Amino acid sequence: MKATFTLLCIYFYALLSSGRTSSDDDRRWLSSLIELVELDYEDHCEQRATATWSELTGSSKGLSLKLVSFGDTAMNKLRFATDYDCGTSTNCTLRELHNSLAKQHDEATLRRMKESWEKKLPNLNDYLVQILPLLRNASKENSYSTVEEYWNSLGEYEGAILKAREIWDRVKPLYEKLHKYVALRLKGTDAVGKPLPVYLLRSLTGDDWSNVIESLLPKHADIYQKVYANLQLKDLGGLNAFHEASKLLEDLNMPAVEPYTWDKSIFNSSCPPVLVDWCKPNKLRVVSCKDVTISNYIDAHDVVMKIKYKEIAALHSNNTYTLREANRYSAIYEAIPGFASLLALNPHALNRSGLYPIERFNYNPNYHRLVLQLITALRDLPRQVLIRSFKTCVMLNFFMAADEWRLQYLKETVMSSGGVSGWSDFRRNFSLLETSDADILGHSYIVHNKPLIGKFMGLILKYQIYQSFAEELISDESDLIKHISENNDRLLFTMSQGYGSNWPEMVSDLLAKRENGLEYTGLTDYYRLLDEYLDNQLDPSVEITDSDYVEPIITEPEVVDNEIPVKSETLDEKPKTHEDINENVIDTGDEGIVKAGGETSTVGVLEIKNPVASGDQGKGEINVKEASYNAYWWIGVGVAVAIVVLLIAIITRKRQNHKKQLDRQRRETHA
Ligand SMILES: *[C@@H]1O[C@H](CO)[C@@H](O)[C@H](O)[C@H]1NC(C)=O
Ligand SMILES: *[C@@H]1O[C@H](CO)[C@@H](O)[C@H](O)[C@H]1NC(C)=O
Numbered sequence: 112m113k114a115t116f117t118l119l120c121i122y123f124y125a126l127l128s129s130g131r132t133s134s135d136d137d138r139r140w141l142s143s144l145i146e147l148v149e150l151d152y153e154d155h156c157e158q159r160a161t162a163t164w165s166e167l168t169g170s171s172k173g174l175s176l177k178l179v180s181f182g183d184t185a186m187n188k189l190r191f192a193t194d195y196d197c198g199t200s201t202n203c204t205l206r207e208l209h210n211s212l213a214k215q216h217d218e219a220t221l222r223r224m225k226e227s228w229e230k231k232l233p234n235l236n237d238y239l240v241q242i243l244p245l246l247r248n249a250s251k252e253n254s255y256s257t258v259e260e261y262w263n264s265l266g267e268y269e270g271a272i273l274k275a276r277e278i279w280d281r282v283k284p285l286y287e288k289l290h291k292y293v294a295l296r297l298k299g300t301d302a303v304g305k306p307l308p309v310y311l312l313r314s315l316t317g318d319d320w321s322n323v324i325e326s327l328l329p330k331h332a333d334i335y336q337k338v339y340a341n342l343q344l345k346d347l348g349g350l351n352a353f354h355e356a357s358k359l360l361e362d363l364n365m366p367a368v369e370p371y372t373w374d375k376s377i378f379n380s381s382c383p384p385v386l387v388d389w390c391k392p393n394k395l396r397v398v399s400c401k402d403v404t405i406s407n408y409i410d411a412h413d414v415v416m417k418i419k420y421k422e423i424a425a426l427h428s429n430n431t432y433t434l435r436e437a438n439r440y441s442a443i444y445e446a447i448p449g450f451a452s453l454l455a456l457n458p459h460a461l462n463r464s465g466l467y468p469i470e471r472f473n474y475n476p477n478y479h480r481l482v483l484q485l486i487t488a489l490r491d492l493p494r495q496v497l498i499r500s501f502k503t504c505v506m507l508n509f510f511m512a513a514d515e516w517r518l519q520y521l522k523e524t525v526m527s528s529g530g531v532s533g534w535s536d537f538r539r540n541f542s543l544l545e546t547s548d549a550d551i552l553g554h555s556y557i558v559h560n561k562p563l564i565g566k567f568m569g570l571i572l573k574y575q576i577y578q579s580f581a582e583e584l585i586s587d588e589s590d591l592i593k594h595i596s597e598n599n600d601r602l603l604f605t606m607s608q609g610y611g612s613n614w615p616e617m618v619s620d621l622l623a624k625r626e627n628g629l630e631y632t633g634l635t636d637y638y639r640l641l642d643e644y645l646d647n648q649l650d651p652s653v654e655i656t657d658s659d660y661v662e663p664i665i666t667e668p669e670v671v672d673n674e675i676p677v678k679s680e681t682l683d684e685k686p687k688t689h690e691d692i693n694e695n696v697i698d699t700g701d702e703g704i705v706k707a708g709g710e711t712s713t714v715g716v717l718e719i720k721n722p723v724a725s726g727d728q729g730k731g732e733i734n735v736k737e738a739s740y741n742a743y744w745w746i747g748v749g750v751a752v753a754i755v756v757l758l759i760a761i762i763t764r765k766r767q768n769h770k771k772q773l774d775r776q777r778r779e780t781h782a
């Protein structure tokens with residue numbers, strides 16, 4: 112491997128020169144080495160992105176371009192299978208499965224649908240025997256005695272796993288309350304506190320409960336109805352959702368996403384969206400679906416901010432691939448886009464996008480906020496618990512396989528009695544969800560042996576970013592979007608750093624020096640109203656009143672909700688029946704309970720975290736000849752790259768002033 116060799120050279124160079132100050136000669140030598148690495152990166156990146164793109168768009172040569180890894184094969188099979196059970200007499204695609212799952216109410220059918228997905232998962236034994244142990248090799252190769260240490264280092268956060276445990280302890284009560292409330296509403300008092308089968312949540316892996324929202328809405332939920340109806344009315348799915356999200360960027364005083372990104376993107380595939388990056392400025396593309404749902408709308412905001420992040424980092428890293436594209440797991444890279452997705456449902460953002468007039472917040476603001484919190488909570492809390500349990504479970508398994516004897520033991524005893532030390536067992540204890548053992552393999556990070564630590568921490572950090580801005584507002588009613596636009600330098604500065612520094616070093620500046628690390632309080636404060644609401648709902652001694660509810664007196668012209676035009680469904684193999692919308696007369700407030708019967712459902716939400724979204728970081732894989740070698744090689748390179756990055760930091764320091772100057776210029780031009 113040319114790249115490995117080059118990296119080794121740099122590594123030895125680092126060792127040799129560690130004792131002395133580097134001269135200009137050394138720097139020149141280093142620069143030429145770095146150029147070599149860069150060329151390698153460019154080359155690999157191009158190949159990888161092209162192959163990933165073909166694969167995602169279903170081109171037959173997609174998979175044949177890669178020599179194919181375990182993870183790629185697994186994800187491809189899930190994505191392109193056409194014989195899922197959608198509860199009808201004909202077989203269906205993954206996208207149709209997601210859509211049908213959102214609408215289906217019959218338990219037995221839901222279970223059958225989920226089982227048809229389970230059948231497509233890769234073999235658990237193969238995974239345990241061939242893929243998982245590679246992590247151990249990689250840790251050893253990089254001189255870490257445990258995978259935990261190794262992953263901590265990739266996550267760049269000292270004691271990351273410990274911190275995650277600590278945070279989890281504080282977030283867990285909210286998750287448990289939400290779980291109880293969901294059980295109560297779906298199955299009645301007897302089900303409270305007991306594990307729920309994931310298919311009842313109309314989800315494949317249980318990482319997103321948005322599909323059951325209509326059974327959970329509080330009495331006064333007109334904001335949900337209106338936002339939902341207006342999304343349909345304005346057809347804010349597919350490209351339109353991304354355009355709307357791009358408008359939010361402009362409202363935050365950031366440049367809109369360049370149009371060429373959309374020209375080549377595809378919006379007739381499945382959701383959630385996947386971003387493919389050719390590691391060249393101006394070459395990013397999205398594969399997404401065109402379905403109009405609140406979840407897809409929120410996801411579009413996440414992706415648009417990711418694109419902006421990459422554009423800004425590229426602008427400031429002078430196209431240094433190693434700085435931008437290193438195999439690192441930055442929580443900040445997850446958190447800033449996540450922050451944008453929280454802003455998608457901000458009252459002022461909803462007003463700007465014409466989804467819900469701000470005047471309505473003059474009445475019952477807390478009722479509206481509660482509903483908005485519920486929408487986000489159903490996406491974020493289950494995902495968090497899933498990631499959290501993945502990590503713990505994979506760790507546990509790994510520890511069980513800590514030596515050959517144990518590996519053998521794992522092979523012979525544990526697996527024959529039912530899988531990854533019982534992923535389902537684990538999920539039941541940890542998350543109160545009933546899944547199958549193989550479900551763990553539905554997640555691309557698992558089959559690709561990638562650590563999820565960045566995602567977990569990003570989920571926590573995004574609420575801290577939100578809090579840092581929200582606390583600066585004079586009142587809760589002030590315009591947060593406007594406030595951020597006037598104070599976006601800390602976002603822009605962080606984004607311009609790319610992967611140039613370790614992310615924890617940037618946290619303090621990003622949060623305007625409120626905190627310098629991860630804290631759970633951002634999240635728990637965000638969900639204050641929801642927490643209170645859940646407490647009241649779950650406590651039978653509290654008499655639930657809505658005496659503080661005020662009838663809104665709104666004179667602005669109302670959207671005629673029950674005359675939503677039926678949009679063309681020509682591309683939709685399984686059209687959303689428009690009766691769904693028409694039958695659901697959007698009330699203006701006093702009769703807010705939504706019937707959750709099959710025919711009246713307005714929920715087309717399908718934000719089941721698509722297990723085939725393998726490429727959202729797009730750059731974790733390189734085409735190498737051997738399947739298992741792929742993950743192994745790449746993880747090894749990860750740490751070597753970290754060393755390169757350190758060295759480059761020496762060089763970039765020189766550029767810092769230049770960067771800051773650029774920054775200032777950019778801000779001035781956009782001011
Ligand atoms: C659906 O797929 C199954 C295999 O999973 C196959 O046996 C069956 O014939 C298919 N049915 C139709 C209607 O295509
Ligand atoms: C991983 O390490 C084990 C022994 O520790 C070895 O037998 C195996 O071949 C290694 N795998 C790879 C892909 O290097």
Ligand SMILES: *[C@@H]1O[C@H](CO)[C@@H](O)[C@H](O)[C@H]1NC(C)=O
Pocket residue numbers: 376377378379682
């Ligand atoms: C999706 O759209 C692309 C063009 O944007 C088109 O080439 C392709 O055939 C479409 N695929 C499907 C399944 O409609």
Ligand SMILES: *[C@@H]1O[C@H](CO)[C@@H](O)[C@H](O)[C@H]1NC(C)=O
Pocket residue numbers: 429766769
């Ligand atoms: C970017 O790289 C080019 C050539 O590699 C160099 O001439 C230029 O000075 C660099 N710019 C910065 C800001 O480092």
Ligand SMILES: *[C@@H]1O[C@H](CO)[C@@H](O)[C@H](O)[C@H]1NC(C)=O
Pocket residue numbers: 459462463464465469590
């Ligand atoms: C609400 O949106 C309208 C139009 O989209 C805009 O004119 C108005 O200024 C917005 N109001 C606030 C308070 O942001």
Ligand SMILES: *[C@@H]1O[C@H](CO)[C@@H](O)[C@H](O)[C@H]1NC(C)=O
Pocket residue numbers: 532533536537540
């Ligand atoms: C789950 O809980 C049961 C009963 O408390 C226990 O026997 C089992 O070992 C636990 N499993 C895991 C993976 O924690």
Ligand SMILES: *[C@@H]1O[C@H](CO)[C@@H](O)[C@H](O)[C@H]1NC(C)=O
Pocket residue numbers: 627628
């Ligand atoms: C963060 O701040 C605390 C005290 O405020 C300090 O003890 C800790 O060392 C700081 N951590 C970092 C990484 O700077």
